[in-house]
Amino acid sequence: MLFRFSSAILLAVAVSLIGIALEKESLKLKRLVSRQYYQLDVLVNAHAKMKLATQRAGSPRQVLNSIERGELDVESNQQPALSNRREMPLLQWHLNPLKGQAEK
Template sequence: MLFRFISAILLAVAVSLIGIALEKESLKLKRQVSRQHFQLEVLINSHAKMKLATQRASSPRKVLNSMERGELEVESSSEPALTNRREMPLLQWHLQRTPQQATRQK
């Protein structure tokens, strides 16, 4: 009888210790998740601030003022800029005829 009572108490203590360990691990994981959420918010805020600073620094008024004061170097070339027009190849197929195709059509 005493053996059954002691084993029941030991079983109850073991279950409670396992429950405490699981609860401790659960709280630890919750802390990590909340810390990561906080870090994510901080990173989002700093990203927004950097993006705003970049937009302000590259605004047309700021760039023109910097160019007028001579803070920015402006490179000008005598050659016109090459336009890289992207044309759809299927719409331009009639322009790429070979001489043999041209004589067949006539």
């Protein structure tokens, strides 16, 4: 009789210890997930700020002001654009390499 009672108490204690361990692991994983959500929010906020900064830096007014102040170098293309050609646009990719080989 004493053996049955002590084994029942021991079984109840073991089940409660296992439950405590599982609850502790569950809380640990919830903390990790919560921290990851916080980090995701921080990264999304930083991404939005960087995107806004790049849009402001690339705005036409900002680019023109930077060029006027001399902060940006302007490179000009030495060859004029060939926009008056009456050739089909899809054939130009095929003809341009041939012209380059003929010049060499």
